[in-house]
Amino acid sequence: MKLGILSCSLKCYSTRRLREAAEQRGHKVKVLDTLKFAIDLEEGAPDLYFRRKQLTHYDAVLPRVGASITYFGTAVVRQFEQMDVFCANSSGGISNSRDKLRSLQILSRHHIGIPQTTFVRDKKDVLPAIERVGGAPVIIKLIEGTQGIGVLLAETVKSAEAIIELLQSQKQSVLIQKFVAESKGRDIRAFVVGDQVVGAMRRVAQGQEFRSNVHRGGITESVALDDRYCETAIRAAQIMGLRVAGVDMLEGKNGPQIMEVNSSPGLEGIERCTQLDIAGSIIDYIAAQVDFPEIDLRQRLTVSRGYGVTEIHIPEGSEFVGSSINDSGLRDRDLNALTLYRGTSVIPNPKSSRQLEAGDRLLCFGKLELMRDLIPAKTRRKRRPKVKDLPDLPVADEAHVDENEAPSEQVNTDTDDSSVDWTPSEED
Ligand code: ADP
Ligand code: MG
Numbered sequence: 465m466k467l468g469i470l471s472c473s474l475k476c477y478s479t480r481r482l483r484e485a486a487e488q489r490g491h492k493v494k495v496l497d498t499l500k501f502a503i504d505l506e507e508g509a510p511d512l513y514f515r516r517k518q519l520t521h522y523d524a525v526l527p528r529v530g531a532s533i534t535y536f537g538t539a540v541v542r543q544f545e546q547m548d549v550f551c552a553n554s555s556g557g558i559s560n561s562r563d564k565l566r567s568l569q570i571l572s573r574h575h576i577g578i579p580q581t582t583f584v585r586d587k588k589d590v591l592p593a594i595e596r597v598g599g600a601p602v603i604i605k606l607i608e609g610t611q612g613i614g615v616l617l618a619e620t621v622k623s624a625e626a627i628i629e630l631l632q633s634q635k636q637s638v639l640i641q642k643f644v645a646e647s648k649g650r651d652i653r654a655f656v657v658g659d660q661v662v663g664a665m666r667r668v669a670q671g672q673e674f675r676s677n678v679h680r681g682g683i684t685e686s687v688a689l690d691d692r693y694c695e696t697a698i699r700a701a702q703i704m705g706l707r708v709a710g711v712d713m714l715e716g717k718n719g720p721q722i723m724e725v726n727s728s729p730g731l732e733g734i735e736r737c738t739q740l741d742i743a744g745s746i747i748d749y750i751a752a753q754v755d756f757p758e759i760d761l762r763q764r765l766t767v768s769r770g771y772g773v774t775e776i777h778i779p780e781g782s783e784f785v786g787s788s789i790n791d792s793g794l795r796d797r798d799l800n801a802l803t804l805y806r807g808t809s810v811i812p813n814p815k816s817s818r819q820l821e822a823g824d825r826l827l828c829f830g831k832l833e834l835m836r837d838l839i840p841a842k843t844r845r846k847r848r849p850k851v852k853d854l855p856d857l858p859v860a861d862e863a864h865v866d867e868n869e870a871p872s873e874q875v876n877t878d879t880d881d882s883s884v885d886w887t888p889s890e891e892d
Contacts, residue, residue: 465523465754466492467747470540472499472530477732478743482526485743491751498529501540510546524550524754526708526746527558528728531610534562550754552746553727557705561727564639565607567704574703575808576696577721579603579714580642590628593640594621603641604628612677617643644721647714651676651723654689654697654711655734655742658753661694662745665737684737696720707753708746710734772832773802774839778824790816797838799830 467486471479474495486493502513512519525544529537542555560567568581582593594602600621606614618624624640631638649669654661666687667676676682689697693713700722701709710729713720735742761773778784784792789801795816804814805825811818820826828835 465751466521467494467750468522468525469493469495469528470498470525470537471495471528472497472533473528478728478730479528481731481735481743482528482746485741485747489744489747489751491747496525498527498533498537498540501543503539503543510543512540512543512547522549524552524750526552526750529558530728531562531608534559550750550756552708552750554705557707558727560704561706561709561725563607564605564609564724565637567725568639571700571703571722574699576699576703577713577716577719579644579716579721579723582640583637584640585632587629587632590625590640591621594624597640597642600624601643601645603639603643604631605639605641606631607637607639611679612675613679615675617674644714644716646717647721649674649676650715652687652689652693652713652715652720653729653734654693654713655729656697656701656706656709656711657742657745658707658749659698659702660745661689661697663734663738663740663742664689664693664697665734678733684733686738693720696722700725707749770831770833771829772835773827773829774832774835775805776826776828776835776838778820778822778826780822782822784820785822786819788817788819789814792820794826794828797830797834799828799835801826801828803827 469479469482469486473479474497479495483493483495496514500515501519502516504511504513522544525541527537527541529541538555538558541551541553541558544551545555560570565583568578571578580597582596584590584593594600600623601617601619602621602624604616604618604624604627609615616627618627628638628640651667653665653667655663664687665684667678667682667684669676670681670683673680673682678684696719697711697713700711701707704725704727706725706727708727708729710726712723712726714723715721731742734740789795794801801814802812803826804811804818805827806821806823814826
C-alpha cells in the first residue's frame with residue numbers, strides 16, 4: 465500500500481518508527497507535514513494540494529495530529545475522508561478526543577467506567593457540584609490540557625472554589641472530577657489498535673505528585689492487563705471513533721475508570737517499556753483495513769429524501785416483545801435493523817430470527833414517515849411544522865430564565881457573578 469503519515473514532527477521517535485515499520489514491510493510510505501496541505505473545495509470534487517502540487521493517490525493515511533493544530537489537522541483528515549482514503553483515525557474521533565468534556569459526554573451513555581465528573585458555569589453551581597462528586601479532595605481539570613499540565617488536586621472545598629473561580633475568570637472551562645484516591649498516583653495506558661490492546665504499561669507518579677504522566681516524572685512498568693481492562697480500553701476507543709488510541713485508565717476500586725482516550729499516543733514510552741513492536745502492529749492493521757475507509761453513516765444514509773436512521777425502543781408490554789425481527793413487521797415498513805442494543809451488549813446485523821426482548825433498542829434505517837409510530841409519543845414532533853410569523857417579542861428582555869427555577873429567582877439578575885461573566889456572542 466501507499467501510506468501517508470500526517471505529522472508535523474518529521475524526526476520524532478514515533479514518526480521515525482512508523483516510517484521504518486512501513487518500509488520494513490515493503491509499503492511505500494511518505495511523511496506529510498500536516499500544515500503544508502491546502503484543502504480545495506469544488507462542486508463534487510473534494511481535493512488536496514500538498515506543497516502547492518495536487519496530491520497523488522494514497523491508499524491510507526495515519527494521522528498524527530498534535531493538540532496545537534487540531535482544527536487544521538482534523539480538516540485535512542476530513543478531506544481525506546471525503547476523498548474515500550482510509551484514515552486510521554477519523555476526524556470526528558480526533559476532535560472528540562481533544563476535549564475532555566466531550567469525550568466523557570460521549571462515553572457516559574455507555575456502560576463504561578468513568579470518574580464522576582461535572583461541568584458548571586454558574587458560580588452558585590460550583591459548591592453543589594463539588595459535593596456531588598464526593599467533596600474534597602477533588603480534581604479540577606482544564607478541558608483541553610495535556611501532559612498533566614491542566615490537572616489540579618484541591619485539598620479543601622474552599623481552595624477548590626477559589627481555583628475554579630480564578631480559572632473561570634481567565635475564561636478557562638474546567639471540569640470538576642471525583643479524585644480516585646485508591647489509584648494512588650498510578651494509571652494504566654493501554655495501546656489500542658483496531659480491536660486489540662497491543663501493549664500496556666502502568667505509570668507511577670513519583671514523590672508527592674498524584675499525576676502519573678511521564679512528563680511529570682512518572683515512571684513506567686510493563687503490565688499484563690486482565691480481560692476487563694482490555695475490553696474497556698477497546699470499547700472506549702471504538703465509542704470515540706478511534707482505531708489507534710492510547711487509553712488512560714485509573715485503577716478504581718470497582719474496576720477501570722477511563723480518564724481519557726488519546727488519538728496520537730506516543731510510541732517511545734510504550735515500546736521502550738514493553739519491548740514490543742507497536743509501530744509494526746499499527747502498520748499491519750492499516751494494511752489489513754485499507755479497503756474499508758471511514759464512512760459517515762448519517763451523511764451517507766440520510767441523503768435519500770425521507771430516509772434516516774433512528775433508534776426504536778422496545779418497552780415492557782410492547783407488541784414486539786417476544787416476536788422475532790422477521791415477524792415484527794419491521795421489514796414491511798421498509799425498515800432495516802442495523803444493530804440491536806441489549807443491556808451492555810451490542811449485536812450488529814441482528815438475524816431476522818432473533819427474538820426481541822423488553823428493553824431492547826434497535827438502530828434502524830428506513831423511511832422516517834413509517835418509523836414515526838414506533839417512536840415514543842413524547843419525542844414525537846408535528847409532521848410538517850408550518851413556518852409562522854414571529855410573535856411580538858418583548859424588547860431587550862435579558863432575564864434568561866431556566867424552566868426549573870423558582871419564580872423568586874426569575875427576577876434575580878445575579879449581579880454578583882459579573883466578574884466571571886464572559887458570555888460570548890451567539891451570533892456569527
Ligand atoms: P492529561 O491530558 O493532562 O494527561 P489526565 O486527565 O490524563 O490529563 O490526567 C493526568 C494525570 O492525573 C493522570 O494520568 C492521573 O495520574 C492523574 N489523574 C487525573 N484525573 C484523576 C482522578 N480523577 N483521580 C486521580 N488521579 C487523576
Ligand atoms: Mg493523560
